[in-house]
Amino acid sequence: MATVADIKKQLENVLYPGFQKSIVEFGFVKDIELTNENTCVVHLDITSSASDVEEQLKKDISSTLAQIGVSGTLSVKKPEEPKQQSNSVSGSNIAPQIKNFVMVSSGKGGVGKSTTTVNLAIAAAMQGKKVGILDADIYGPNIPRMMGLNGKEVEVVGNKAKPFDAYGVAVMSMGSLMEEGQALIWRGAMIMKAIQQLLRDILWEELDILFIDMPPGTGDAQLTLAQSVPVTCGVNVTTPQHVALDDSRRSLDMFAKLHIPIGGIVENMSGFICPSCETESDIFGMGTCEELADQYNTQVLGNLPIEPAIREGGDSGKPIVYCQPESVSAKRYMEATAKLIAFVDEVSEKAENASIQPTTAPGVSACSTASAGSAQQSSSGGCGCS
Numbered sequence: 001m002a003t004v005a006d007i008k009k010q011l012e013n014v015l016y017p018g019f020q021k022s023i024v025e026f027g028f029v030k031d032i033e034l035t036n037e038n039t040c041v042v043h044l045d046i047t048s049s050a051s052d053v054e055e056q057l058k059k060d061i062s063s064t065l066a067q068i069g070v071s072g073t074l075s076v077k078k079p080e081e082p083k084q085q086s087n088s089v090s091g092s093n094i095a096p097q098i099k100n101f102v103m104v105s106s107g108k109g110g111v112g113k114s115t116t117t118v119n120l121a122i123a124a125a126m127q128g129k130k131v132g133i134l135d136a137d138i139y140g141p142n143i144p145r146m147m148g149l150n151g152k153e154v155e156v157v158g159n160k161a162k163p164f165d166a167y168g169v170a171v172m173s174m175g176s177l178m179e180e181g182q183a184l185i186w187r188g189a190m191i192m193k194a195i196q197q198l199l200r201d202i203l204w205e206e207l208d209i210l211f212i213d214m215p216p217g218t219g220d221a222q223l224t225l226a227q228s229v230p231v232t233c234g235v236n237v238t239t240p241q242h243v244a245l246d247d248s249r250r251s252l253d254m255f256a257k258l259h260i261p262i263g264g265i266v267e268n269m270s271g272f273i274c275p276s277c278e279t280e281s282d283i284f285g286m287g288t289c290e291e292l293a294d295q296y297n298t299q300v301l302g303n304l305p306i307e308p309a310i311r312e313g314g315d316s317g318k319p320i321v322y323c324q325p326e327s328v329s330a331k332r333y334m335e336a337t338a339k340l341i342a343f344v345d346e347v348s349e350k351a352e353n354a355s356i357q358p359t360t361a362p363g364v365s366a367c368s369t370a371s372a373g374s375a376q377q378s379s380s381g382g383c384g385c386s
Contacts (some may be wrong), residue, residue, distance in 0.1 A: 001037040002070050010043070014064050017056045018157045019205055030077075039071045048385065049079040050097065053274065056158060067249040079206075092357060093229050095199045098132070098230040100205045100344050100351070102263065103225060105254070107247025109216040112235040114142045115314050116304070117213040119321040120235070120266075120331075123337035125168040126322070129208040134198055141175030146319025155163065160203040167322050172202045192376055195224045196212060196270065214240045217250075219256060225259040227358065230351035233263035237252060240270055240288040248289075252296045253343035258356055263343045264301035266287045266336060271305040273328055299343075303330055303334030 023029055023044065030257045031043040036110050042061060046053065058074050063071040095101075095283040104120070105111040117133060125131040135143035144150045147166040155162040161177070163170040174194065204210070209232075215221050225231065234255040238248040248265070255262050267289040293300050304310075307329045321333045 001027060001070050002040075004032045004034060004040075006068060007040055007042075007065065007070060007072070010068050010070075011061065011322060014060045018162055021072065023057070038069060039073070040065070041073050041075055043075045043077070045077040050205075052158065052160075054078065068143065078091035080171070085148050085217050086186055086333050092353060092366050093202060094196065095210075095229055098210045098211045098229070101225075101229050102209055102211050102340070103214055103222070103231050103234045103255075103260065104211060104237060105214045105222065105234055105251050107249070107251040108239045111237050112304070113137075113216065114213050115148060115310060116235075116268060117239045118143065118146045118319050119212050119333040120170050120337050121209075121211040122167045122319050122341065123321045123333045124209055124211075124341060125333070127337060127341065129341065130206065131168070132204060132207045132210040134202075134210055134212045135171070135173030135175060136172055136195055136198055136221060138194060138221065141173045141214060142171045143171060144312075144315045145317060145318065147171050148179065150171075150242075150317065150375055157203055159195055159385050160201050162203045167319065170204065170207065171266050172198065172204075174198065195221055195268060196228055199225075199228055209341075222254060223356075224257070226354055230353045231258070232258045232348055232351045233261045233340075234265060235263050235340065237251070237268055238268045238289065238292075239268055245292055249293060252292075252298075255297075259353070261347045261350075262296055262298040262341075263340050264299045264336075265293050266301050267303045269306050273305045273307045275308050278366045299339060300331045301336075305333055305338075305380060340341075 001122070008024060008029065011029055012022045014023050015021065016023050019026075020079065023046075028044050028046050029042065030045045033041040033043065035041060038113065043174055044057065048054075054074075054076050057076070061072055061074060070303060090222075097221075102120075104113055104117045114135070114137065121131050121133045133143060133147070135141045137143075144152070147164070147169070149164050149166055152164060154164075154172075161172065161174045164170070164176070188322065212225065213297075214225070216316055234251075235249050235253075236251050236299060252262060252265075289300050307320070309324055309327055310320050310329055312318075320327055321330045324330055
């Protein structure tokens with residue numbers, strides 16, 4: 001007959017999902033109740049509200065106790081399941097454990113969107129928020145290098161990938177899930193599926209903010225994200241030149257069409273700080289986003305200069321806001337993040353995506369619903385692309 005001590009000793013072999021410590025070492029086993037000589041009830045108090053964590057523990061505890069001839073049942077105390085901000089009536093949310101989603105977008109590539117995402121996220125963590133970064137830039141996933149994670153292998157727990165931890169931020173990137181240097185030539189449907197899997201099949205824990213580094217432009221990735229989770233707000237990254245601002249207008253228009261509140265604009269490469277004399281020079285223009293922000297009823301979060309330390313930190317995996325906190329750029333990132341957090345707190349409860357949910361049945365192309373009177377309609381209905 002197994003004793004309580006025997007059972008507790010055996011439970012030291014049960015690892016908490018995603019970690020290399022047992023449920024006993026974590027102190028999650030609160031009581032063991034013997035119901036008869038071969039059965040018991042194990043009372044746990046765990047920190048995760050995720051149902052898959054509880055199911056994995058039930059399975060592992062049952063198989064472990066069976067090795068000593070004991071049948072164990074589980075009584076679990078855990079945090080209340082986070083409430084979805086959207087439901088089947090008001091929209092969709094495939095990652096309800098995350099409180100706020102911030103979409104970081106740009107109208108074009110090469111404006112420093114990933115650098116901005118990294119430093120805003122780390123600055124938010126440094127200001128007390130529980131933060132994650134999802135690198136959803138399918139074609140140019142640069143976050144692993146910028147966060148010092150290049151070449152690191154993803155740990156798989158059950159059937160989900162565990163995010164990395166860097167600078168106090170949970171991080172996952174498409175670049176970490178595919179072979180380094182591999183070129184992706186994907187159609188829209190593949191991009192849409194990848195975005196959903198990065199939200200659903202990653203072991204994200206409860207987060208205050210998930211910063212999502214989007215591909216440049218306005219396309220399938222942006223629409224899929226907005227339909228999958230209630231995006232709290234969007235941040236547009238641009239440079240001061242007017243040709244870049246023209247592209248930014250398309251990105252800001254996209255936020256409006258997707259009913260995503262605009263958290264602000266980051267004017268990147270705004271001036272140049274000489275590393276020798278620390279003089280700030282206007283080489284690409286400066287302050288040109290103020291008028292654009294007024295047009296879209298939003299704010300300029302910050303004017304970030306060209307500073308060699310930003311580039312060096314990005315290449316070496318040492319983000320400037322964390323590694324050189326006294327630099328001009330780091331201070332401006334911290335100020336921009338404080339403004340963004342205040343905006344997120346203001347609009348968080350209003351986030352929803354009901355109005356942009358797909359209206360066609362699953363697997364049916366929207367083109368097949370073209371009106372019968374269309375001159376382009378094929379004989380079988382729609383435009384024929386389905």
